[in-house]
Amino acid sequence: MASLWEVSFVVNYHTLYKVKHYNRVHRRLFTNFNRGQNSRWITRLGDSKNNTYRCDLIACASLLQTCKDVRSINQVHAQVFIAGLYQNIFLGSKLVNMYAMYSSMDYGRQVFDRMPDRDVCLWNVLIRGYARNGPCEEALALYYQMQEHGVQPDKFTFPFVLKACAELSALQQGKKIHEDIVGRWFEKDIYVGNSLVAMYAKCGKIDIAREVFNKMSERDVVSWTALIDGLAQNGNDSEALILFDQMVESGFEPNQVTLLCVLQACGRLGALQQGEWIHDKIIQRGLLSNVKISNSLVAMYAKCGNVRVARQLFDSMSRTDLVSWNSMIAGYSQNGHASEALELFQQMQLANVRPCSLTMVSLLQSCAHLIDLGKGECIHAYVVRSGFLSDIVLTTALVNMYAKCGNIASARDLFAIMPRRNEVCWNAIIAGHVHNGEYNEALTFFNQMQLTDVKPNHVTMIGILPACAHLASLNQGKVIHGYIIKSGLESDVLIGNSIIDMYNKCGSLCSSREMFNKMFQRDVVSWNTIISGYGIHGRGEDALALFSQMQQTDIKPDFITFICVLSACSHAGLVEKGWKYFECMDLEYGITPNSQHYACIVDLLGRAGYLDAAKHFIEKMPGKPGASVWGALLGACRIHHNILLGEWVAEHLFHLEPDKAAHHVLLSNIYAAAGRWGNVSKIRTLMKVKGIKRSPGCSLIHVNNKIHSFIVGDTSHPQSVQIYEMLRTLTREMENAGYVPSTNLVLHDVEEEVKEHMLYSYSHSEKLAIAFGLISTSPGMPITIIKNLRVCIDCHDATKFISKIVNREIILRDSNRFHHFKDGSCSCRDYW
Structure with missing residues (x-):
């Protein structure tokens, strides 16, 4: 039937x-x-x-x-x-x-x-079909079944079976089939050899692929292309380009597949010159009309940063497809031309080309770059309507966009509803919280990630270490450092640099230096980070010694290196050395000073009391001084109580940044130090009229892996009674030791006029944090405090007394630098 x-x-x-x-x-x-x-x-x-x-x-x-x-x-x-x-x-x-x-x-x-009878040709046809269309497992099963039926494979069977192994990354089966090939004397067949090279390359065994290639008695363009593609796909783009050069020198003319592989390698490496040479070859061979070739050229130029030529190519294409538009939009997005990316998308819509999820990812990156939440929300709505929300890459891009645009709540909501998450999703939400200053939440997400099947990678580490650094969470930082060592990631230069920075900002300079010394490979960022660390800790001479060591290496200083060096000289009062390094920037290294370098010199001169020299230096600067330069001089005027110069400098600052609270507060402090309370009142009135609000002083301390924050006069802490009792006790002992409160400044975090009793009763945030640290930690343990503003003179003096009374080291990181208080003195030597 x-x-x-x-x-x-x-x-x-x-x-x-x-x-x-x-x-x-x-x-x-x-x-x-x-x-x-x-x-x-x-x-x-x-x-x-x-x-x-x-x-x-x-x-x-x-x-x-x-x-x-x-x-x-x-x-x-x-x-x-x-x-x-x-x-x-x-x-x-x-x-x-x-x-x-x-x-x-x-x-x-x-x-x-x-079929009652099946010959090897019929078996080959079906095996080839499965190898091309899937499932590839069937192709391998048929290979063994044909031999069970007494049909022996021929040289046309093996390319199809090896293709199936390559698609499945079935290395072990591929090796067994390789043994069959050798046993049947087919290894010298060029088609079989090409398939072996491709199979090993796609299975990640590029060394074996190269070995097979080298043993081939005969090669064609497919042989070379298989190995070139294998090298490129396994992250060996440089070697792929070298092999391509060898191929051309050997007299082989590249085919379209070769050109596509090499263009992709050029794009990833940023090898623009070689990409241009290949472009010329494509023109000579008349292949520019091929859409795939043109798309690869557009992508190559865009990835090499030459978006102008990429756009010219795109505009000259007689026929474009979705890949063409995506390549150009991605090129704009990745090169910081976010507005152009969004404009091109509008043209894409007018051309009736339907975007895909990759288009949306590039557009969301552009919105994140522009911090354009409105456009980002429009794209989000389109994504929902188009049914793209299940795409994990696209949802991750949405999370990143919302985080970069400051809407971390929406980023969290999206992350929460994701059905599955990979390491990229976790990295995006962690980095998003760090970007928005929610460092504690970033650590919480990192801890949650470790409870899942998704393992943190090097991007995760680079994202989470800044959270530890900003919070000065040394214990958490050490735990993460331990995880990095166990995961074998410590050799990564970027991670090493992040660890150095974390230890710097957590106050552990010795751990920072130890990490620096252990690094097998260093780049300019490594040197800059360790030099900066010594500078902010007041170890200017040590910072300069490190710079001298750097000069003995093959790594050349960049403009950031000199900012670190000049800043270190400024913090340590090394005026002559700082001036010397400033002069050698252009003469020895060809680095033209920018506004940050000029600000460092003004700060260097101003802190040391050379206010007239600093003013003269500003007047002779090329171009108009920026706010950072004037701000450095105003800070020096506050230190040295120079009212007239301070008023003159403040006028420039109010013109450049009329709504910045820090400038008004500095001038107010200058007036307060001179007892000119009428002027103080005018500044405060002016700030109220302009609606300028200054950031309230806030101090943080870590105790038992928990962050405790305090603001001025804070009584919200559960242990507030004990904290204030400790402050009263400390105040009595400090007064007995000769401490006299400083009441001649309007402090950053006090709204009303300074009254002496406020320094004891309500107190500043750093004093509250120190008192809490004393009652919550074991005797003798160092206490580390972080303050978001510059520490005031009174708190600086008081902390010196406290360190001697309680016989503890108190480490205070303010907005400018570190202060290590021990035995009644500070590491800054009162030069800050």
């Missing part, structure tokens, strides 16, 4: 006979057959003496070549079945091949299974 599957072909057969085209072809073939024109085909294709059988055989074979879809193949298949040709091995191979060509492997497999 015929199956339903066979009946369907009978029905299709009757439909086929209604087609005039088939009848016409059938009559023509029959006529030619009678004339003897197909005798060669008859001899090869049919073993029956019946002319009708042979004519039907030829007709069906010819009709199969005209099929354009599965439906038309089905119709011819019906004729094959009705004509009794379904067991013919030639037609069977043709049918299987056609079904495979149109990805209809189920039909192809049923044809194959009904």
